[in-house]
Amino acid sequence: MKYTDATIDQVNAGMQEAHxxxxxxxxxxxxxxxxxxxxIADEIEALGVELVTTAMRETNLPEARIIxxxxxxxxxxxxxxxxxxxxxxxxxxxxxxxPDRVPAxxxxxxxxxxxxxxxxxxxxxxxxxxxxxxxxxxISALAAGCTVIVKAxxxxxxxxxxxxxxxxxxxxxxGMPQGVFQHIHGASFEVGQALVKHPFTKAVGFTGSLAxxxxxxxxxxxxxxxxxxxxxxxxxxxxxxxxxxLSRDAEKTATSLAGSIALGVGQFxxxxxxxxxxxxxxLDRFRKALSAEIQKANSGTMLHLGIAxxxxxxxxxxxxxxxxxxxxxxxxEANASQGRPHVASVxxxxxxxxxxxxxxxxxxxxxxxxxxxxxxxxSVVNRSHGQLTSTIIADEAELTKYASLINMxxxxxxxxxxxxVPTGVEVCASMQHGGPYPATTDSRFSAVGTDAIKRFARxxxxxxxxxxxLPYELQALNPLKIWRLRDNEWGRI
Amino acid sequence: MKYTDATIDQVNAGMQEAHxxxxxxxxxxxxxxxxxxxxIADEIEALGVELVTTAMRETNLPEARIIxxxxxxxxxxxxxxxxxxxxxxxxxxxxxxxPDRVPAxxxxxxxxxxxxxxxxxxxxxxxxxxxxxxxxxxISALAAGCTVIVKAxxxxxxxxxxxxxxxxxxxxxxGMPQGVFQHIHGASFEVGQALVKHPFTKAVGFTGSLAxxxxxxxxxxxxxxxxxxxxxxxxxxxxxxxxxxLSRDAEKTATSLAGSIALGVGQFxxxxxxxxxxxxxxLDRFRKALSAEIQKANSGTMLHLGIAxxxxxxxxxxxxxxxxxxxxxxxxEANASQGRPHVASVxxxxxxxxxxxxxxxxxxxxxxxxxxxxxxxxSVVNRSHGQLTSTIIADEAELTKYASLINMxxxxxxxxxxxxVPTGVEVCASMQHGGPYPATTDSRFSAVGTDAIKRFARxxxxxxxxxxxLPYELQALNPLKIWRLRDNEWGRI
Numbered sequence: 001m002k003y004t005d006a007t008i009d010q011v012n013a014g015m016q017e018a019h020x021x022x023x024x025x026x027x028x029x030x031x032x033x034x035x036x037x038x039x040i041a042d043e044i045e046a047l048g049v050e051l052v053t054t055a056m057r058e059t060n061l062p063e064a065r066i067i068x069x070x071x072x073x074x075x076x077x078x079x080x081x082x083x084x085x086x087x088x089x090x091x092x093x094x095x096x097x098x099p100d101r102v103p104a105x106x107x108x109x110x111x112x113x114x115x116x117x118x119x120x121x122x123x124x125x126x127x128x129x130x131x132x133x134x135x136x137x138x139i140s141a142l143a144a145g146c147t148v149i150v151k152a153x154x155x156x157x158x159x160x161x162x163x164x165x166x167x168x169x170x171x172x173x174x175g176m177p178q179g180v181f182q183h184i185h186g187a188s189f190e191v192g193q194a195l196v197k198h199p200f201t202k203a204v205g206f207t208g209s210l211a212x213x214x215x216x217x218x219x220x221x222x223x224x225x226x227x228x229x230x231x232x233x234x235x236x237x238x239x240x241x242x243x244x245x246l247s248r249d250a251e252k253t254a255t256s257l258a259g260s261i262a263l264g265v266g267q268f269x270x271x272x273x274x275x276x277x278x279x280x281x282x283l284d285r286f287r288k289a290l291s292a293e294i295q296k297a298n299s300g301t302m303l304h305l306g307i308a309x310x311x312x313x314x315x316x317x318x319x320x321x322x323x324x325x326x327x328x329x330x331x332x333e334a335n336a337s338q339g340r341p342h343v344a345s346v347x348x349x350x351x352x353x354x355x356x357x358x359x360x361x362x363x364x365x366x367x368x369x370x371x372x373x374x375x376x377x378x379s380v381v382n383r384s385h386g387q388l389t390s391t392i393i394a395d396e397a398e399l400t401k402y403a404s405l406i407n408m409x410x411x412x413x414x415x416x417x418x419x420x421v422p423t424g425v426e427v428c429a430s431m432q433h434g435g436p437y438p439a440t441t442d443s444r445f446s447a448v449g450t451d452a453i454k455r456f457a458r459x460x461x462x463x464x465x466x467x468x469x470l471p472y473e474l475q476a477l478n479p480l481k482i483w484r485l486r487d488n489e490w491g492r493i
Numbered sequence: 494m495k496y497t498d499a500t501i502d503q504v505n506a507g508m509q510e511a512h513x514x515x516x517x518x519x520x521x522x523x524x525x526x527x528x529x530x531x532x533i534a535d536e537i538e539a540l541g542v543e544l545v546t547t548a549m550r551e552t553n554l555p556e557a558r559i560i561x562x563x564x565x566x567x568x569x570x571x572x573x574x575x576x577x578x579x580x581x582x583x584x585x586x587x588x589x590x591x592p593d594r595v596p597a598x599x600x601x602x603x604x605x606x607x608x609x610x611x612x613x614x615x616x617x618x619x620x621x622x623x624x625x626x627x628x629x630x631x632i633s634a635l636a637a638g639c640t641v642i643v644k645a646x647x648x649x650x651x652x653x654x655x656x657x658x659x660x661x662x663x664x665x666x667x668g669m670p671q672g673v674f675q676h677i678h679g680a681s682f683e684v685g686q687a688l689v690k691h692p693f694t695k696a697v698g699f700t701g702s703l704a705x706x707x708x709x710x711x712x713x714x715x716x717x718x719x720x721x722x723x724x725x726x727x728x729x730x731x732x733x734x735x736x737x738x739l740s741r742d743a744e745k746t747a748t749s750l751a752g753s754i755a756l757g758v759g760q761f762x763x764x765x766x767x768x769x770x771x772x773x774x775x776l777d778r779f780r781k782a783l784s785a786e787i788q789k790a791n792s793g794t795m796l797h798l799g800i801a802x803x804x805x806x807x808x809x810x811x812x813x814x815x816x817x818x819x820x821x822x823x824x825x826e827a828n829a830s831q832g833r834p835h836v837a838s839v840x841x842x843x844x845x846x847x848x849x850x851x852x853x854x855x856x857x858x859x860x861x862x863x864x865x866x867x868x869x870x871x872s873v874v875n876r877s878h879g880q881l882t883s884t885i886i887a888d889e890a891e892l893t894k895y896a897s898l899i900n901m902x903x904x905x906x907x908x909x910x911x912x913x914v915p916t917g918v919e920v921c922a923s924m925q926h927g928g929p930y931p932a933t934t935d936s937r938f939s940a941v942g943t944d945a946i947k948r949f950a951r952x953x954x955x956x957x958x959x960x961x962x963l964p965y966e967l968q969a970l971n972p973l974k975i976w977r978l979r980d981n982e983w984g985r986i
Contacts (some may be wrong), residue, residue: 023900069595088983093923093944103561107913109923114903116936118755220716225879225930228937236547388716396959406962407516410607415954418962429978430586430602432954437718443609443951444721451586451952458936459944461908461925462542466889469899483720483983485922489975 003157011194014182018147019200021179026115026145030480032174033143034081039133039170041077044070046162047483052161055128058156060301060337062333065264068162069129076136076427080143083450088483089113091459096487107464113457115145115322116203116228120195121180122216123153123160124207124232125303126267131447132441133163133183134154136427137205137230140452146179146203152185189215196220196229203228207269207397207447210234210438217441230455232362232447235388235439236273237422240409242394242402243374247282251289253393254452257366258293258419262330265300265308265339266364270422273360275368276348277381289436290343291328297341299334302363310485311339311363318361323350327368339363343486348376352383378405386436386443387413391424414434414443451460496650496678504687507675511611512693514672519608519638522965525667526636532663533627534567534574537656544655548974553648553794553830558757562622569629569909569920573636577941581976582606584952585966589980599770600957603967606950608638610695613688615709616646616653616698617725617795619760623664624940625649626656626676629920630698630723633945639675639696644688647680648797662933679839680710684766689713695951696721696841700762700940703727703853703931710767710934723948725940727853728881729766729933730915733874733902734889735895736867744782746886751786753914755823758793758832759857760800763882763915766853768861769841769873780861782820783836789968792827795856804832804856810855816843817942820861832856841869845876871898879929879936880916907936 006014044051056068083089090112098106123132130136133150141148152160164183171180178329186192186382196204196219204220206213206229213227213231219231260272275290277283302308311335319326319342327343334340345368350359357367371377390413392399392406398404409416414435424431431449433438440447445455466474478484478493486493499507537544542943548559549568577584583605593600601666612634616625626643636642645653657676664673679685683907689697690714697713699706706724711872713722713814724729732750739746753765805827812819812835822834827833838861839952844850850860863868883906893913902909907928925943927933933940938948960969971977971986979986 027900046699095919095921095923103915106921107919109908109919109921111923111925117904187985217719218714219746221711226934228935235834359792376960390637396962399959402785409518410953411610414952415602415956416958417956418958420957424597424600426588426600426602428588428599428602430588430604430954432604434952436951441719446952458929459907459925459927459939460903463908465909465911466892466914469892469896471891488922 004304005186006184006190006191008194008244010184011191011198013165014149014184015118015198015200017179018149018182021177022118022147023148024177025180027144028145030087033145034085035386036170036174036176037077037081037139039142041074041165043166043169044074044134047162047166049161052117054093054162055156055159058159059128059303060408061264066129073129073134077134077139079427080139080449080453083453085482086482087448087473090482091454091480094484094486103328108469109461109463111461111463112471112473114460115457116456117146118200119146119148119149119205119456120201121150122206122208122238123150125153125155125307129154129163130150131207131295133160133416134167136448136452138180139155141205141456142181144453146456149182149184149195151184151186151192157185190450192216193219195343197223199225201227204230206231208233213441216346219416229441230439230447232269232434233291233438233440235269235435236358236360237389237391238274238276239272239393239422240377240380240405241275241277241393242287242392242398243278243280243282244398245394246277247280249393250282250285254286254289254293256421258290258297258425261366262297262341262364263296263344263423265302267303267362270425272296272368272391272422275366276277276371276377277368278371278374279294280301283370287327287345294328294341294343295331297330297364299332299338299340301337302339303339307362308337311361314361315342315363315365318357318367319344321354321357323347325353343368345370346381348372352380359384378408379491381405382410382411386439388435388439389415389417391417391420391422393419414439440443495643498681499677501687503677504684504691507642507677507695508691510786511675511957515640516609518673522637523577523580526638527578527669529669530574530632530636531662534570536659536662537563537567537627540659541690543654544652547655548649550985551652552621552796554757559622562620565920567624570632571945572679572920572943573632576946577636579975580966580973583966585975587975587979593855602954602956603958603963604952604954605857605964607953608768609949609951610639611693612639612641612696612698613694613768614641614643615685615701616643617701617968618646618648618800621652622656626653628662629941629945634698634949635674637949639855639949642675642677642688644677644679644685644701650678655707666752672919685709686712690716692718694720695722697753699724701726706934722934723938723940724934725762725927726931726933727852728762729927730880730882730884730925731767731769731874731877732765732884732886733898734768734770734776735885735891736771736773736775736778738887739770739779739881739892740773742886743775743778744756747779747782747786747922749914751783751790753916754787754836754859755834755857756789756916758795759834761797761916762905763918765884765915769864769979770860770861770872771864771867771870776863780838782819787821787834787836788824790823790857792823792825792831792833794830795832796880797832800855801830801832804854807854808835808856808858811832811850811860813838814839814847814850817968828964835859836861838863838918839874841865845873851871851878857954860935874898874901874905875983877905879932881926881928881932882910884910884913884915886912907932
């Protein structure tokens with residue numbers, strides 16, 4: 001091991017530092033925080049080729065993917081910089097006083113979001129840049145005004161350390177308080193546990209397995225003061241093929257889905273792990289075409305041996321279940337560190353009887369569920385767990401006919417995609433990356449896009465404050481010119 | 494007992510009905526929901542004097558208070574009606590497609606809040622109208638598009654049944670689906686437990702004790718699918734008297750606080766249970782004046798015998814703690830069903846050593862914490878638990894001097910009041926009624942005001958949908974003319 005785990009004393013000292021830094025950093029202006037976030041982006045870019053080669057070596061991901069992910073990471077730093085520089089994200093609401101109201105005077109009340117406190121972030125194995133050290137959790141928390149302690153993911157600890165160095169340079173260059181960001185190593189569960197249980201920790205961001213996320217969620221709820229855990233965990237992202245469109249577009253749909261299944265050796269939380277359709281000539285053609293496409297897809301080296309091993313085991317277990325039939329597999333054999341793309345199918349009847357078939361197989365695998373009727377298809381959807389995404393392949397006429405299906409999917413997923421693939425998560429204001437349990441521990445928040453900042457904030461109302469003592473966001477003249485709801489009217493007023 | 498507890502079979506049948514009703518009600522337009530909410534207000538008013546006399550008999554609250562609370566209840570029905578009729582509360586965010594973006598096209602994504610599902614509401618003992626059957630939890634959940642099952646509070650089951658009748662009339666008159674609202678009785682913990690554990694339940698609203706709220710919170714988190722519990726539980730609402738202002742306004746402050754302590758026999762979650770000040774001539778005069786005011790305050794009949802008994806026990810326990818000195822008590826003696834106003838004091842040193850002194854004494858009681866220095870005052874505040882409110886009595890000059898105190902209070906409370914009393918919770922957009930644990934189980938949400946609706950909603954993104962298949966809120970022409978964030982610009986666009 002190149003890095004040693006933090007001791008409990010180091011965790012305690014780090015949380016103390018995060019707490020003290022928070023008490024000043026939380027009041028920094030949006031402009032100042034924006035400067036910091038932009039400096040982080042600049043310093044990440046300044047790491048140059050060393051970052052790319054290190055990440056490639058540690059994760060087995062190809063250069064193009066790492067460069068793309070770096071762009072996404074610096075992109076969200078700058079997106080959140082813009083957001084906090086504008087400042088309207090604090091959702092200011094102002095009700096001015098009515099002193100002569102009968103029977104009782106109305107007081108002046110003004111409310112805004114404030115940062116929640118020090119945040120602990122557990123980086124994701126599958127996004128060494130965009131969801132790790134300077135990932136969406138860290139950057140949205142820093143944007144909100146929280147201080148952050150990142151526990152480096154042991155699978156890419158060196159990449160994580162490089163990024164931490166870039167953030168530390170940004171801290172120095174922009175005069176941020178010591179302790180606004182800290183980076184520690186901890187391959188053992190004890191370090192994570194100590195971080196989550198520390199009284200100064202006020203929220204947790206996590207991306208990983210259901211078992212890992214649920215353990216942190218339980219730990220956080222059992223604290224003397226429970227705190228929110230935003231864990232993104234497990235999703236099989238069902239794709240529903242409606243019959244008429246399937247019959248017309250079977251081959252095109254198969255090509256597009258095969259690409260999504262095999263993309264990045266299937267190591268995406270939005271990987272389409274389940275395909276649901278009604279039996280018939282369309283589905284037969286689709287199965288044949290998908291099988292052919294999957295045969296052409298290459299086996300690929302996975303993030304680390306543990307993930308490859310887990311994929312092989314979960315895949316073998318799924319294929320061994322009653323009624324499961326292999327539809328196709330990559331013609332390139334896989335070694336112990338690789339994932340070999342596979343597609344299988346099972347009848348809806350067997351699928352609904354066997355909960356093991358609804359479990360995530362993290363990797364380039366998808367299971368086709370063959371339904372006898374439309375009603376059976378609706379039953380399969382209705383019994384499915386919470387998901388990050390659901391996808392429907394259908395034209396407008398067929399979507400209109402299946403309004404009840406869309407109605408149902410709204411209850412099951414955070415994002416519904418029509419005629420596309422679930423992989424590829426746009427970073428923007430309208431993105432919802434989250435979903436009902438077990439996709440995440442809190443379906444009310446998004447881990448991607450500008451709204452991710454809301455996870456790390458809480459509202460506080462100020463009643464009857466002299467104007468000069470109020471935060472700038474709430475002062476009478478609106479010095480920051482942010483959007484506010486003032487006496488029930490919206491405006492930069 | 495006039496009412497019998499629901500059986501587990503009845504709970505199951507009720508949740509099934511709530512689920513089925515939800516699948517249609519969730520899609521009702523804002524206009525239709527507004528009509529329903531206004532009809533509820535009308536039908537509550539139509540109950541006339543019977544409602545007032547029943548509530549008075551069951552709760553021992555005076556007529557003026559019940560009439561006032563009825564006004565607040567019909568008021569929030571109409572406030573949420575206006576909110577959903579306008580429709581902008583869904584926080585629509587739209588990012589339009591950029592098909593020719595390089596390297597990858599940008600898809601069309603549109604996001605809005607949708608209702609979370611059937612909600613279980615436990616009414617509050619101390620607000621038989623405004624926080625019970627048609628209380629803030631029920632009405633904000635119905636406004637969001639959720640169906641609701643209310644478990645009547647056994648202490649005012651008849652009042653609850655009258656209100657349920659009014660809601661049922663409104664359901665009939667406005668053509669709402671059967672099951673949109675249900676009302677059951679359950680004095681035992683088993684009924685509440687079955688409701689919270691039912692798989693169709695998607696959120697819980699509760700107002701009551703810390704023990705009760707925490708038990709529901711734990712139950713909800715231990716479900717196979719954890720769900721949010723919005724429990725408003727325990728708050729002692731510290732009032733901080735800053736020295737210069739205290740020295741000037743000791744008597745005026747005492748009069749105002751005495752009124753707030755004794756109001757409604759102290760049965761408010763925002764009752765000022767703790768007063769913190771630095772020792773000196775100002776505090777001496779304040780103690781004397783507060784003691785005189787409390788002597789004049791009357792003992793009053795409490796909501797029910799259990800609450801009166803609990804008050805007597807908790808008060809006796811507090812007064813028996815080391816270093817606690819009675820400052821004054823009401824000159825009118827109390828019988829077993831009454832609460833007798835009391836004020837006591839203790840040194841900051843003893844207070845900080847003894848956690849029992851920071852526990853809520855629900856009733857007309859307040860404890861003065863005497864600090865030797867400003868630093869000691871800050872230490873007392875710094876160690877305090879999460880609160881619904883904190884209050885500072887100080888003029889602008891002194892507030893400016895104590896910026897670090899305000900900085901600290903922001904971490905401790907949902908609402909900070911200057912030169913006022915914490916009782917009296919305005920129902921408006923800027924209200925924050927919530928706070929860090931143990932004040933509530935989720936400091937990120939408010940139980941009062943328009944934002945209370947957000948507790949019962951979650952965001953869903955629609956990607957690449959044909960316009961006609963989108964909810965009206967997200968369609969291109971903005972048929973509802975709601976506020977939307979469209980390509981990062983705000984407007985009714």
